[in-house]
Amino acid sequence: xLLNKGDRLFSEGDTRNELYIVIxxxxxxxxxxxxxxxxPGDIIGELNLLKNELCQxxxxxxxxxxxxxxxxxxxxxxxxxxxxxxKSIVMFLSERLSASIANKxxxxxxxxxxxxxxxxxxxxxxxxxxxxxxxxxxxLFNAKCCDIVFLLETLQELDLLKLHSDFIYIKNAALINLLxxxxxxxxxxxxxxxxxxxxxxxxxxxxxxxxxxxxxxxxKNGLFxxxxxxxxxVAKRSMHGVSLTMRMVRPLIERGxxxxxxxxxxxxENVQFIFGDFENILNLVELNRIFPLLDKKLIE
Amino acid sequence: MxxxxxxxxxxxxxxxxxxxxxxxxxxxxxxxxxxxxxxLVAQKTEMPYANVFSMRPGDLVxxxxxxxxxxxxxxxxxxxxxxxxxxxxxxxxxxxxRLPLWLLxxxxxxxxxxxxxxxxxxxxxxxxxxxxxxxxxxxxxxNCKYLxxxxxxxxKFLTKxxxxxxxxxxxxxxxxxxxxxxxxxxxxxxTILDSxxxxxxxxxxxxxxxxxxxxxxxxxxxxxxxxxxxxxxxxSSIIKSGPDWAxxxxxxxxxxxxxxxxxxxxxxxxxxxYNNFFVNKSCVNYFLKALRYETNIRGVI
Numbered sequence: 388x389l390l391n392k393g394d395r396l397f398s399e400g401d402t403r404n405e406l407y408i409v410i411x412x413x414x415x416x417x418x419x420x421x422x423x424x425x426x427p428g429d430i431i432g433e434l435n436l437l438k439n440e441l442c443q444x445x446x447x448x449x450x451x452x453x454x455x456x457x458x459x460x461x462x463x464x465x466x467x468x469x470x471x472x473x474k475s476i477v478m479f480l481s482e483r484l485s486a487s488i489a490n491k492x493x494x495x496x497x498x499x500x501x502x503x504x505x506x507x508x509x510x511x512x513x514x515x516x517x518x519x520x521x522x523x524x525x526x527l528f529n530a531k532c533c534d535i536v537f538l539l540e541t542l543q544e545l546d547l548l549k550l551h552s553d554f555i556y557i558k559n560a561a562l563i564n565l566l567x568x569x570x571x572x573x574x575x576x577x578x579x580x581x582x583x584x585x586x587x588x589x590x591x592x593x594x595x596x597x598x599x600x601x602x603x604x605x606x607k608n609g610l611f612x613x614x615x616x617x618x619x620x621v622a623k624r625s626m627h628g629v630s631l632t633m634r635m636v637r638p639l640i641e642r643g644x645x646x647x648x649x650x651x652x653x654x655x656e657n658v659q660f661i662f663g664d665f666e667n668i669l670n671l672v673e674l675n676r677i678f679p680l681l682d683k684k685l686i687e
Numbered sequence: 688m689x690x691x692x693x694x695x696x697x698x699x700x701x702x703x704x705x706x707x708x709x710x711x712x713x714x715x716x717x718x719x720x721x722x723x724x725x726x727l728v729a730q731k732t733e734m735p736y737a738n739v740f741s742m743r744p745g746d747l748v749x750x751x752x753x754x755x756x757x758x759x760x761x762x763x764x765x766x767x768x769x770x771x772x773x774x775x776x777x778x779x780x781x782x783x784x785r786l787p788l789w790l791l792x793x794x795x796x797x798x799x800x801x802x803x804x805x806x807x808x809x810x811x812x813x814x815x816x817x818x819x820x821x822x823x824x825x826x827x828x829x830n831c832k833y834l835x836x837x838x839x840x841x842x843k844f845l846t847k848x849x850x851x852x853x854x855x856x857x858x859x860x861x862x863x864x865x866x867x868x869x870x871x872x873x874x875x876x877x878t879i880l881d882s883x884x885x886x887x888x889x890x891x892x893x894x895x896x897x898x899x900x901x902x903x904x905x906x907x908x909x910x911x912x913x914x915x916x917x918x919x920x921x922x923s924s925i926i927k928s929g930p931d932w933a934x935x936x937x938x939x940x941x942x943x944x945x946x947x948x949x950x951x952x953x954x955x956x957x958x959x960x961y962n963n964f965f966v967n968k969s970c971v972n973y974f975l976k977a978l979r980y981e982t983n984i985r986g987v988i
Contacts, residue, residue: 487804509826
């Protein structure tokens, strides 16, 4: 097969049940945000032929090109004449290549998340220009546009931001900052970050949130003060009759999330007031809701 | 032809009783194992010997070991009486010699592409590590002291760049006087001297990569530089129409005519307000800073 300079071999999304071996000349392959050159000896379209996958690139001849075409018929006839295990190996290699491409795509997306959160965290405005974000991420991480868009849509699904045509509106900067720190701690110290709470801790915090919301006492600089007796009542209702104990509250005190008016008390019944930063607690509970969801969405 | 077929080394077929080991990574000979019947389980070789996956008839392992020299790292244990085909290096080589060249090329291409993709999946995507570091540090506050190891740790977390490369790039930024390194109480601290300058430097590297020698501030003519210096003295609250600005500039510099106006707009020196224009101070300051620190940015100190 001969192609003249500028001729298109195929476009992204086309169906081709054949593979091409470049005999002479060069072709340029362009896919979303990436480009590469095929030279003599290179093979194009292994997975189109072996796995009937759609073409993943748009390929154009840079100069006059000669290609050898291998069709499905030729492949089948050739494999019939070989030992049966050769066919098994060829099919196995095609499966493995397809899985590696999918894995690389996924890993690119996952690896771009910290950089995206870092860039968002460092913006002083609530709205960010999409163009400037793309530019910064391209310089910082060489991130692909499609990966950035995917991640922004994922964060939008988690209600952290809102995407408009050419800008992003940040809904909860503090929570994005908390998410960034949590991911960073998990990656750098290889331990479970302190921000990730057990189900028991989350249940206690939800009871505290309910108590604060029912309380008539106003917040002072975002800090709440609740009666411990009120919390015990709310907790009993929300925890299906189970009584809240000091043992359940202690991990939250140790992490500095809440403080007791009587720090040396051994029973909650002997404590009069509980203090804490309400927004911090709301964000912690929300973080623990979205954290596993984010992991799941990224892996999907 | 007869000569050729004589050279073929056939694969070996082996029966493995349930409970016996079919393959162990200690075996120095690399081989492909195809399960014909029965069931095999791949097990880790270290405690607690967890099962990794099961093999059903038709499944095979060891292709990467033979084609890419990546040792298959699990032990294969028969959980049922099994029959396996073993293809060792000699057998594979003799068979590959018989294949048409295009099929051999196809096998090699799929194998090497997979190998490259696996490698790329764990490596950084960053091509220009210095540009990436400059961009990262440009988001930090100017004249603030940061612990160097914390900066390196965070940057490595963001980009997956090797710590040694980061250290070299830190030295490069220090040589250009963009950052200052000093020892305080046994810790090395890094001060970002001017974060905007780092941002300009990363823009410079970016434009050098994408369009060679096209960083706009370094493309200005002498006249354009004179205009730049002049308009820094003009307050941004002054608003004029395009022709009025062109006239003003012509009065100041006789060589400037109306044809220069579109260039100045392209550079971003002026911003539009309805049908009028005002001096864009942040853009003008960006150009001035880029020109003032040209030697640092180009790295020709």
